[in-house]
Amino acid sequence: MEKLIAGERYRLLGSFPRPVAEGLRARLLARGVPVHLETPFGGLPEAYLGTYTGDVSLYVPEALLGVAEAVLSEEAE
Numbered sequence: 001m002e003k004l005i006a007g008e009r010y011r012l013l014g015s016f017p018r019p020v021a022e023g024l025r026a027r028l029l030a031r032g033v034p035v036h037l038e039t040p041f042g043g044l045p046e047a048y049l050g051t052y053t054g055d056v057s058l059y060v061p062e063a064l065l066g067v068a069e070a071v072l073s074e075e076a077e
Helices: 018-030 064-077
Strands: 001-004 008-017 037-039 053-061
Touching: 001 053, 008 018, 008 064, 018 037, 018 053, 018 064, 053 064
Parallel strands: none
Antiparallel strands: 001 008, 008 053, 037 053
């Protein structure tokens, strides 16, 4: 699945429980990989949702998908 974000093509890295997704997001950002985190509630701000801890989707730029997948494989080891 892909999205166009700010004129750049992003690909779905996966869906994860929010706490896991936040950890992955931090590791990806530390490696210079931008991350778009999306809840199932569309454009509603977090303030209206409370602290949503269910599954969220992580999208990364298509050009950096390989780097992001390498980070995921490190997590599995």
